[in-house]
Amino acid sequence: MSWIVVISLIIPLIGTTLGSAMVFFLKDSINPKLQKILLGFASGVMMAASIWSLLEPAIDTYDNYKKWLIPGIGFLVGIGFLLLLDYLIPHIHIDKQEEGIKKNKLSKTFKMFLAVTLHNIPEGLAVGVVIAGMISGNINEHAMLALSIGIAIQNFPEGAIISMPLKEEGHSKLKAFVYGFLSGIVEPIAALVAILLTYYVSTILPFVLAFAAGAMIYVVVEELIPEANTGSHSNLATIGLAIGFVLMMALDIALG
Numbered sequence: 001m002s003w004i005v006v007i008s009l010i011i012p013l014i015g016t017t018l019g020s021a022m023v024f025f026l027k028d029s030i031n032p033k034l035q036k037i038l039l040g041f042a043s044g045v046m047m048a049a050s051i052w053s054l055l056e057p058a059i060d061t062y063d064n065y066k067k068w069l070i071p072g073i074g075f076l077v078g079i080g081f082l083l084l085l086d087y088l089i090p091h092i093h094i095d096k097q098e099e100g101i102k103k104n105k106l107s108k109t110f111k112m113f114l115a116v117t118l119h120n121i122p123e124g125l126a127v128g129v130v131i132a133g134m135i136s137g138n139i140n141e142h143a144m145l146a147l148s149i150g151i152a153i154q155n156f157p158e159g160a161i162i163s164m165p166l167k168e169e170g171h172s173k174l175k176a177f178v179y180g181f182l183s184g185i186v187e188p189i190a191a192l193v194a195i196l197l198t199y200y201v202s203t204i205l206p207f208v209l210a211f212a213a214g215a216m217i218y219v220v221v222e223e224l225i226p227e228a229n230t231g232s233h234s235n236l237a238t239i240g241l242a243i244g245f246v247l248m249m250a251l252d253i254a255l256g
Contacts, residue, residue: 004141005131008148009191012127013184015152016120019159020180023166023173030164033236038157039228040237043220044244045154046123052252053147054126054213057139058206071210078214082122086222089114116162116183119223122215123151124187128194129208135195136202142255150248155184 030038058071130147133139159180166176194212198205228237 015155016184037240040240041244042154044241048248050213058209074210075214078211082218124190128191132198146255
């Protein structure tokens with residue numbers, strides 16, 4: 001495994017870790033307006049990555065009806081997979097924490113940890129399938145790095161958004177940081193699973209690329225955007241989304 005593959009695997013985890021580390025530097029909770037911008041920004045990055053880093057390479061693989069059929073099926077299966085996980089795992093929806101607490105006896109902290117872990121699975125899968133595409137020669141290494149960097153960028157605010165509330169609940173800064181860090185470990189694990197799956201069965205790579213795109217879009221639509229648009233100043237989330245989308249688009253096109 002070359003150094004650039006190892007770096008691409010680790011970069012997203014670094015983003016989550018740095019974001020979680022904000023718990024040591026910020027005295028108070030994240031300003032609600034800033035949180036909306038960060039949630040919108042993360043949504044924009046994930047949307048752009050789903051299109052240019054995942055769906056576009058999957059579509060470009062074929063010349064006939066498979067050009068839309070295979071990516072379409074993969075996308076819908078990815079949505080369905082996250083829908084199933086969302087149903088089976090007793091996590092807290094970011095905007096439904098109190099409701100989740102009443103319905104489940106698991107601790108709030110553990111459910112929040114599960115929630116972030118659930119969010120990170122599709123991101124890890126996305127990195128893994130793009131790395132597999134690079135190994136098989138279907139995707140260049142610059143596009144692989146662009147996706148990895150983009151996901152790391154959106155992981156930074158996500159890590160801060162998770163660790164700060166844990167500190168507010170009365171947990172120590174160290175414990176809040178550790179929970180944030182551990183939630184990010186699922187990304188390289190999911191990436192390695194995706195690499196093994198698609199590297200040894202290269203014919204399914206376009207399907208898995210679209211699958212990862214569907215899973216990421218599910219997280220954006222089901223979790224990030226609803227939370228970003230609750231309450232007042234929802235236009236800040238829209239501004240953040242636009243910035244994140246354009247930044248990831250520029251990264252992917254410039255490096256891809």
